[in-house]
Each structure stands twice: as C-alpha cells, then as structure tokens.
Amino acid sequence: MQRESTIAAAAVPPGAGTAPGSERTAASGWVLRAVATVHIAAAFAQPVFAGVFLSGDYDGIAWHRLGADVVFTIGLLQVAAAAAVWLRVRRAWPFWLSLALVAAETAQYLAGMDGALWLHLPLGVAVIAALAVGFIAVWMRPLPRRRKEVRADA
Amino acid sequence: MPEVSRRRLLGIGAGIGAIAASGLALSAGWARRPAETGDQLTSEVPLPQAFSVPLPIPPMAVPVSSGPDGDRYEMVQREIDAEILPGHATRLWTYDGSFPGPTIESRRGRPVTVLHRNELPVPTVVHLHGGRTPAASDGYPTDLVLPDGWTGQHSHSMVDDRAVVTNVQREYGFPLDQRATMLWYHDHRMDFTAPAIWRGLAGLHFVRDDVEDALDLPRGDHELPLMIADRAFDADGQLAYPSVDPSLTGEHGVREPYLAGVLGDTVLVNGAPWPVHEADTGLYRLRILNGSNARHYELEAVADDGRVLPLVQIGADQGLLAAPVRHERLPIAPAERYDLLVDFGDLPVGSSVRLANRLGSGRTADVMRFDIVRNGTSAPIPEALADDLPEWDRADAAVVRDLAFRAGRMEDGRHGWVVDGLPFDPARTDVAARLGDVEIWRLIADVHHPVHLHLVGFRVLSRGGGPPLPHDAGLKDTISLRPGESAEIITRFDGYRGRYLFHCHNAEHEDMGMMANLEIA
Numbered sequence: 001m002q003r004e005s006t007i008a009a010a011a012v013p014p015g016a017g018t019a020p021g022s023e024r025t026a027a028s029g030w031v032l033r034a035v036a037t038v039h040i041a042a043a044f045a046q047p048v049f050a051g052v053f054l055s056g057d058y059d060g061i062a063w064h065r066l067g068a069d070v071v072f073t074i075g076l077l078q079v080a081a082a083a084a085v086w087l088r089v090r091r092a093w094p095f096w097l098s099l100a101l102v103a104a105e106t107a108q109y110l111a112g113m114d115g116a117l118w119l120h121l122p123l124g125v126a127v128i129a130a131l132a133v134g135f136i137a138v139w140m141r142p143l144p145r146r147r148k149e150v151r152a153d154a
Numbered sequence: 155m156p157e158v159s160r161r162r163l164l165g166i167g168a169g170i171g172a173i174a175a176s177g178l179a180l181s182a183g184w185a186r187r188p189a190e191t192g193d194q195l196t197s198e199v200p201l202p203q204a205f206s207v208p209l210p211i212p213p214m215a216v217p218v219s220s221g222p223d224g225d226r227y228e229m230v231q232r233e234i235d236a237e238i239l240p241g242h243a244t245r246l247w248t249y250d251g252s253f254p255g256p257t258i259e260s261r262r263g264r265p266v267t268v269l270h271r272n273e274l275p276v277p278t279v280v281h282l283h284g285g286r287t288p289a290a291s292d293g294y295p296t297d298l299v300l301p302d303g304w305t306g307q308h309s310h311s312m313v314d315d316r317a318v319v320t321n322v323q324r325e326y327g328f329p330l331d332q333r334a335t336m337l338w339y340h341d342h343r344m345d346f347t348a349p350a351i352w353r354g355l356a357g358l359h360f361v362r363d364d365v366e367d368a369l370d371l372p373r374g375d376h377e378l379p380l381m382i383a384d385r386a387f388d389a390d391g392q393l394a395y396p397s398v399d400p401s402l403t404g405e406h407g408v409r410e411p412y413l414a415g416v417l418g419d420t421v422l423v424n425g426a427p428w429p430v431h432e433a434d435t436g437l438y439r440l441r442i443l444n445g446s447n448a449r450h451y452e453l454e455a456v457a458d459d460g461r462v463l464p465l466v467q468i469g470a471d472q473g474l475l476a477a478p479v480r481h482e483r484l485p486i487a488p489a490e491r492y493d494l495l496v497d498f499g500d501l502p503v504g505s506s507v508r509l510a511n512r513l514g515s516g517r518t519a520d521v522m523r524f525d526i527v528r529n530g531t532s533a534p535i536p537e538a539l540a541d542d543l544p545e546w547d548r549a550d551a552a553v554v555r556d557l558a559f560r561a562g563r564m565e566d567g568r569h570g571w572v573v574d575g576l577p578f579d580p581a582r583t584d585v586a587a588r589l590g591d592v593e594i595w596r597l598i599a600d601v602h603h604p605v606h607l608h609l610v611g612f613r614v615l616s617r618g619g620g621p622p623l624p625h626d627a628g629l630k631d632t633i634s635l636r637p638g639e640s641a642e643i644i645t646r647f648d649g650y651r652g653r654y655l656f657h658c659h660n661a662e663h664e665d666m667g668m669m670a671n672l673e674i675a
Contacts, residue, residue: 054638056558056574058596061640065619093164115618117637118185119178126174133167137160 028084029143032094035081036138039074039101040131046071047124068109075102090146097134104130188513189637191602191660192415192448195386195394201420202240204428205508205523212358212379212424215256224265227258231355232273238425242391246354247274253425254381254445255339255357262363263331271323272299276402277306278350280324281342282359283489283606284471284631286332289652290318292608295344295669296580299324306403314580316653331649333473333542333611333629334363336379336441336491344580345406348416348447348661352385352395354425356445365540366474372439372495372533378431382486382521383445384418407666413569414601415448415662421511423522430523433498433507436530439468440494444486447661450602450634452485452512453521455496458505466535469493470628472611474540479627483512487604487634489659492625498524499532543629546613546644550592555585559635559658559668560600570667571658577667578657584670585656587647594644599635603663606632608654608672612645632659647674 025033046067053060079102082094104127111119217225229250235243236253249255249270260266272278277300281293290297296317304321337359341350358379371377388394396409396416408416423429444451455463467479471491478495486492498507509521562572570577573584587593594615597605614626618639626633626641633641657669 053598053640054558054560054600056556056560056598058556058598058640058642061598061619093160097164097167115189115636115639116187117189118181118187122174122177122181126171126178129170129174130167133163133170137163137167140158140163141160 023142023144025142026085026088026145028081028088028145029138032078032081032085032143033138035074035078036131036135039071039078040128040135042067042071042074043128043131047128064112068112072102072105072109075105078102085143088145089143091143094134094138097130097137101127101130101134189602190417190450190513191637192417192662193411194417194419194518195396195412197387197394197419198389199239199242199387199391201387201517202427204517204520205430207240207426207429209378209380209429209431209522210424210426212254212257212381213252215250215258224267225260226267226269228269228271229256230271230273231278233275236425238385238422239387239391239420239427242387244387244391244393246393247350248354249339249357253354253356255355257357257379258339258359260328260330260359260361262334262361263329266328266330268326268328269323270299270326272301274301276346276350277301277304277343278341278355279343280326280339281608282326282328282337282339284335284337284491284611285328285330285359286609286649287326287328288650289654291326291328292652292654293326293342294318294580294653294655295342295347297324298343316580330361332361333540334361334366335469335471335473336360336443336493338381338443338445338489338491340445345665346402348408348665349395349397349402351445351661352416352447353393356381356383358441358443360441365542369474369536369539370533371468371536372437376436376530377439377441379441379443380423380522381425381443381445382451383422384447384449384518385420385422386418387420407564407568407570408662412662413666415660417449417518418446419517421514421518421521428517428520428522430525432527433524434528434530435498435501435503435526435532437495437497437499437533437535438524440492440496442486442492442494444488444490446488448488448663449518450485450487450513451521452483454483454510454512456508456510457501458508463496463498463507465492466495466497467492467625467627468495468536468539471631472629473543475628476539476541476543477537478535478539479624481624484625485513485634487602487632487659488661489604489606489632490630490634495535497532497535498526498530501526503528544611544613544646546592546646548594548615548644551594551644552588552591554594554596556596556598557670558598558600559603559605560598562667564667568666571660571663572667573657573670576670578669580671582671583673586673586675589651589674590646590648592644592646594642596640596642597633597635598640599637601637602635602660603668604632604634604659605656606659607645607656609649609674610645610647612643615642615644617641647672651675
C-alpha cells in the first residue's frame, strides 16, 4: 500500500503539468476495463448454460460450448488489452493476471472437453472468482497514462 | 474511507487463489478419476486367485419341440446351490438350473416360444433384451408370473390396470424378425430387477442369419460367449446385496451408500471368478455382454510380453457393423454387447493374454486370461461386413425429443433416479410415438446412465455435440452416457404397437425410478 503510493507519487511529480486530482484513466485502461467487464459477464453465463443443460434442455450444451469459445476469445483479448496497459500505463500486474486467467481457462476448456468434471466444476468456480478479483482491481482505481520516465530518459 | 490499494486487493486475490488451489487439490484427491457411478461391496470371504478357474460355457438350451412354426423351449426358474467360489455353495436364482441361463440359438424370422415356469419365492418377469418382440411378450415390469400360492402384492409401488398377471407359468413368443446378434434375457420385474439379475436371472440368446453366415466368421470353440458380471459375497459365501428388503417382497431399492449402483469386488465371466481359457493361436470371436448391474469396464487385451492386442469390433448390440473398427481399449456399459475378433496368431505357444479392465482398480482391474496352449489355424478378418444396416437421415425425423436422466426423488420421497424429472409410473405415457415414425432423441445424463430402448435399435448421431465415438458404430440398443454427457440417437419405431419401455440399464437406477413408458400407436 505504502510502496504503491510512493511509486504513484514519483510517477506523477507535482508541477509536471498534471494536477494530482486529474489522475484520469488512460484510453488503454478504459479498453482493459471494458474487456474485463465483458469477460466476467460472458463467463458468468457458462454455469447458467450448464444448469440449463443438466435440467434437460439439450441446447444448453451447445450454448455452453459456444460460451467456452467466446470466453476464451475474450480472455485472449484481455491479455492484449493488458499488454497495452503495461506499455502505456506501466503497470504489469493486469498482464500477468490476464495471462494466468487464460491459462486457467485453457485448462477449464480441456477439462470440459474431456468430461473431467472433478476438475471442471471447481476450476470453473475458481476462474469466476479470479475474474471477479481482476474486475474489482481494474475498476477500483484509475489507470492513468504515465510518460514522464520516458521523457526524462529522452 | 481509506482507499484499498491494488496491492492489497491482489493480496486478497492471492488468498482466494490459495483457497481455490486447495479446493482443486481436494477434488483431485477425493473425486473418482476416472468417474465411477456406484459403490463397491467388499466380499467377506477370501476370493480365489485370478486365472485359476476354467472358463465355463453356458449350456445350450434344447428345444422340447421343433416344427415348421419354430422352436419351443421350456425353462424352470428355480433356486440352486452352485460353486462359484471354490469351496462355497452359493444360493442362486437361475433359469433352468444354470448361471448364466441356457443359451438359446435361433435364426432370423424363425419364431421361438419359451414357456417359463416360476418356482422361485417371488414373482418374475422375463424380458429378452434387444429382442424385436410384441408388447405382450416383452416382459413389461408389471406382467408378473406369480409363484404358486403367492399371496403378496401384485405390483409393488404402483397399481397398473393394464398388467397381465399369470399364475406359475407364462409363454413368451419371440418372432425374432431381426438382424443376427447376441441378445440376452433377464428378469425385469417391477422394483426388483437389480437384485434378481444379481442372484442369477440372466442368460444369452443368439440370433443368426444369412448375412452373418456369408462371412465365415470363427465358430464352434472359436466363438466364445462372455458374460461379464461383478458380484460380492458375504461371510457364508452367499451373494451379498444391499437390498432394503432382502426378501424382495416389500420395500424396493438399496441402502445407502449404494443408491448410485451396486458394484461387486469379484469379476465373474460366465459365472466363474476371473477364469482362464485355453486357446490356440487362431482367430477368436468373442461375444461380450456386460451383464453387471452398474459396473462399467474398459477392456484391453494385453499379452504377457506387454503387447496390446487390437480388439477388432465387428458387431454392436444389434448386430454386425458395415466394416470392422479396431480398438486398443473398448468401454462397455451395463447391458451393452460387443462382437469382437481377437487374433492370437502372433503369439507363441506358452504365452498368455490378459483381458484387463482399465476402469478397475485392484482385483477389478482383471477380467480373465487366455492361455495359448497350441497352434491353431489363422483366418482373415473380413474388411467388409454387413450391408443391411438401417440408415436414417436427420431430415426424416418426425419428432425431436429431449430426455434428461438424472437424480431425483421417487414417488415415496426417497432418493431415486428420474427421467425428465419424473419417477416411473406404469399409468403414465411418457413418450407417444407413431408406428413407422423416425425420431431423434437427445439424451442428457448427470452421472453414468446406460440408456436402453426396448423394441428398436438406433444409430448414434452425435455425442457431446461432436461426432460419435468409434465404439458408437453400428446399430445399438443401449448407449452409455458419461457424467454430464449428451448424445443424439435416431431410430424408426416399427414392428409392433403397444406399451414398451425405455430406461437406464444401471439396474439399481432402473429399480429406483429411472424408467419411462414408450407407447407406440
């Protein structure tokens, strides 16, 4: 907590033309927030489809399969968006979190295809929990663009 | 309000991650991998060494009369004491004094009549599994044959106005206008099918035809019927089974924790524990039935030098395939049959081949063994088999139905198994099909459910939204659904009108609600 504040303070030195109150989320940050939001919304539909299927609606499994492809694709998009945040906002954690999510979603996809329900059910819950943590993390505080160090080097 | 830093939040996330990892580890350690539906009984007597008892071949049924109108058999359902485990006399319920019952040999289109006489202490019902049989002889669960002097209830948990109950004996007529295959007959009495099969009421029935004859497949002592069934034994060497009412006359069902299915720890083949069979280096035709109540097997033939012999599937539940399918491992669910060719030609005399069960653990990982004791004559495996398989197109389907097989409650509120949310009721028509219509059924399962349709064979269109698996080939009458799995099947309801069944062939599930009526009109 303390160290992050220090870094943030160092990143935005007073008198650099940016008032402390105007720490506004950069465009790349907004893209990441949007992707993370769509990601968790799509992922939450997956247990819904599974429940519909197991309640006897055969189409539920087709939705669940489609949902798996959609969630996985959004997961890859989130990795790309998080890479942009790393470059523009100079924060690496969204990238590593998104990469871990894609790894977990890959395992989840394969466990589902393989019918390994012992893994598929708890891992699915874990993925949703991780998505929720990431969702809160990207929305809780601004993700402002930082370019001072680049300029200082130049 | 002090702001929570991302660092703190990620710390919280790591905590959740640690909990999730623990949960996954718990699941990995606790859940059955591979999945298994049912619980295993443990025998209370020492079990014999594997591969020490010779493989018995069930006796052939001999007709009491044969004429231009077909063959007539008579069987007495009676109790015997048999030596299944060496040194123990085990009380069995049998067809005509043998377990498995006498094997009936028949030809396509030549009717068979079987007079069954019930000398057991409970009512019985005979069903020819896979038979294309008129409803009156299909062994509807309430069409009871009562034992002499029976004073108990007629139908146990349900009243059924359409039941045709007979005293002491009943004549079953089988037109057998169907493709060559191996069928099996077994008890199908309302509420008590599982314990009756467990006690021994099962036998094999072959149908032959010209298509099969033309292929010149191995026959005689090179065609082996193998009925695989698991059992467990109590301290007296009697069959153990966790019935709520062991007299099988009162409350049906099994005790906790066996509600998902009763598994035995002893694998019997044709009634012998882990038998051994002396074979030669020729080509063998194995006619395999999983006659177990709930146990699934994944068969693999392993030579003693470690080589895995291909299991060449030439037939399914309802007869020959169009072309052989080679398997390294072959899953088989309760009531499924496979027609296999296994070539021992590359093995030296003195070697052996173990038929293993890759789903088993400990002693249930073995099924039986072949000892190669002499040279035989090799035979080719035909690459083209039957050309008379029915083909149905999706576009021909008049109806598409979704049917879910899952856990639920029986009519008395106890835990049971249900089809589309409802436990079996003889008085309710669940599916009304028109004679001659093609239908697609989309089946959904929560745990393992081998789904069986009476009267008809079907083709598997898809499994889990993808193409069928290699062992789904051919014409089937039972399809094994794994946990959370779905499948699409297609069939034409033809042959006979009347009230038939479809149900889960996990026999415990079947007794605890998982059957439904199929009315063909």
